[in-house]
Amino acid sequence: MTKLTYIAHDGTRFEVEAENGSTVMENAIRNAVPGIEAECGGACACATCHVYVDDAWTALVGEPEAMEEDMLDFAYEVQPNSRLSCQIKVRDELDGLVVTVPERQG
Amino acid sequence: MSDITHTDVLIIGAGPIGLFAVFELGLFDMRCHLIDILDRPGGQCAELYPEKPIYDIPGYPVVGAQELVDKLLQQIAPFKPGFTFNRMVTALERLEGGGFRVTTDENEVFEAKVVVIAAGGGSFQPKRPPIPGIEAYEGSSVSYSVRCMEEFRGHDVVVVGGGDSALDWSLNLQPIARRVTLVHRRPEFRAAPDNVNKMHALQEAGALDLVIGQVSALSGEGGKLSSITVKGPESEVVVPCTRLLPFFGLTMKLGPVAEWGLHLHENQIPVDTEKFETSEPGIFAIGDINWYPGKLKLILSGFHEAALMAQAAKHVISPKERIVFQYTTSSTSLHKKLGVPD
Ligand SMILES: Cc1cc2nc3c(=O)[nH]c(=O)nc-3n(C[C@H](O)[C@H](O)[C@H](O)COP(=O)(O)OP(=O)(O)OC[C@H]3O[C@@H](n4cnc5c(N)ncnc54)[C@H](O)[C@@H]3O)c2cc1C
Numbered sequence: 001m002t003k004l005t006y007i008a009h010d011g012t013r014f015e016v017e018a019e020n021g022s023t024v025m026e027n028a029i030r031n032a033v034p035g036i037e038a039e040c041g042g043a044c045a046c047a048t049c050h051v052y053v054d055d056a057w058t059a060l061v062g063e064p065e066a067m068e069e070d071m072l073d074f075a076y077e078v079q080p081n082s083r084l085s086c087q088i089k090v091r092d093e094l095d096g097l098v099v100t101v102p103e104r105q106g
Numbered sequence: 107m108s109d110i111t112h113t114d115v116l117i118i119g120a121g122p123i124g125l126f127a128v129f130e131l132g133l134f135d136m137r138c139h140l141i142d143i144l145d146r147p148g149g150q151c152a153e154l155y156p157e158k159p160i161y162d163i164p165g166y167p168v169v170g171a172q173e174l175v176d177k178l179l180q181q182i183a184p185f186k187p188g189f190t191f192n193r194m195v196t197a198l199e200r201l202e203g204g205g206f207r208v209t210t211d212e213n214e215v216f217e218a219k220v221v222v223i224a225a226g227g228g229s230f231q232p233k234r235p236p237i238p239g240i241e242a243y244e245g246s247s248v249s250y251s252v253r254c255m256e257e258f259r260g261h262d263v264v265v266v267g268g269g270d271s272a273l274d275w276s277l278n279l280q281p282i283a284r285r286v287t288l289v290h291r292r293p294e295f296r297a298a299p300d301n302v303n304k305m306h307a308l309q310e311a312g313a314l315d316l317v318i319g320q321v322s323a324l325s326g327e328g329g330k331l332s333s334i335t336v337k338g339p340e341s342e343v344v345v346p347c348t349r350l351l352p353f354f355g356l357t358m359k360l361g362p363v364a365e366w367g368l369h370l371h372e373n374q375i376p377v378d379t380e381k382f383e384t385s386e387p388g389i390f391a392i393g394d395i396n397w398y399p400g401k402l403k404l405i406l407s408g409f410h411e412a413a414l415m416a417q418a419a420k421h422v423i424s425p426k427e428r429i430v431f432q433y434t435t436s437s438t439s440l441h442k443k444l445g446v447p448d
């Protein structure tokens with residue numbers, strides 16, 4: 001199991017145990033993290049699962065692919081560390097990953 | 107007074123379920139007309155995930171969403187359904203002599219004996235970008251589509267987005283606007299490369315401005331916009347703006363369905379599971395838009411609902427006719443309707 005931490009917009013921390021191969025979005029939904037809507041269920045088609053990856057983790061998490069980058073055009077206050085959480089797969093190296101939920105989804 | 111289009115069954119929504127309903131209704135000789143706000147059939151499958159594979163359509167281990175729509179269109183072709191696209195159904199009323207009248211946002215009028223609501227998650231509508239205070243300018247300085255180009259003549263127009271609509275309208279409005287500024291989050295565009303090149307050419311000629319960044323604030327008075335602030339990677343710029351056209355994609359909103367006097371259960375229309383009829387006799391609801399205990403928003407469930415609804419609809423239209431259960435495999439009369447050679 002891999003540990004993930006979500007910081008909600010109001011600062012509340014959610015620490016969850018995630019299975020490798022699942023997505024950061026799926027674990028947020030399963031654990032009712034507020035602010036992750038994921039309207040399209042992880043199809044990279046809605047941009048409502050937007051998160052900011054903690055600076056210490058951006059290199060390991062990696063850059064969005066072209067389709068995700070296109071979808072990020074529809075998100076709110078996109079920053080260089082923005083990702084769509086349905087496109088981040090949980091794996092061993094991400095143990096301890098911290099992501100922050102934006103104020104609102106697009 | 108516009109002409110009235112008459113049909114047996116008027117289907118609101120041309121998603122996969124509305125399309126399949128044409129087949130089931132067609133087997134019972136009911137003619138159908140479909141209306142959708144999108145510019146093509148397919149609903150969510152065509153608009154949200156055309157390229158994605160679906161794995162739970164019985165008989166297809168895997169099928170692309172657009173491919174499924176194409177196959178449905180092929181399957182219903184023998185019944186020659188009518189289609190009206192780019193129109194929102196705004197009103198649904200019962201006629202005194204029986205049947206229903208359906209009106210679109212362009213005031214086209216349809217009359218049908220039965221209405222099937224296959225409106226899915228609601229109608230696709232432009233997404234409102236999350237810019238604080240934008241509501242105050244909607245309808246005056248902010249619009250999400252261009253209905254009449256003249257309204258932009260002589261204005262400081264700002265177009266926001268990086269897709270085809272944003273590029274199309276930047277290019278189309280450039281000759282008549284006082285100034286067109288295109289604002290996009292990053293230097294790469296999703297739009298057709300041809301139009302991106304045209305835009306860059308205008309930019310180099312000094313005839314159009316391109317600003318990279320995200321709109322962070324609007325300023326103006328009394329619903330009239332005067333400028334916008336764009337937050338770029340390094341700095342903020344203020345751009346004069348009297349007409350703002352943001353293109354942030356489409357989202358599903360329940361829309362006018364809520365105003366037709368039907369009972370609702372959290373944005374869905376409750377139906378029975380025998381006929382899939384709403385609280386109004388003669389108006390049926392199938393697919394993602396309906397609700398009943400155990401409801402699953404799956405394409406396969408919607409197909410089943412369409413089959414049962416068709417029997418009930420037939421009964422509304424021809425109450426005296428006995429409905430004979432037949433298989434498409436072997437019924438010669440169904441073969442005739444489907445155009446199957448003897
Ligand atoms: C990313 C994603 C993946 C999915 N994967 C699967 C899957 O694997 N398997 C599966 O079974 N399902 C899947 N679904 C769900 C499936 O797409 C829906 O169940 C299906 O599209 C519902 O079909 P529908 O015809 O009821 O509605 P929709 O497809 O939502 O179509 C309804 C149409 O009605 C139109 N409309 C609504 N109101 C009006 C109005 N007033 N005037 C004019 N037009 C109107 C809308 O514009 C829309 O085009 C997925 C959905 C998404 C978003």
Ligand code: FES
Binds near residue numbers: 037040048086
């Ligand atoms: S859930 Fe829709 S883009 Fe991630």
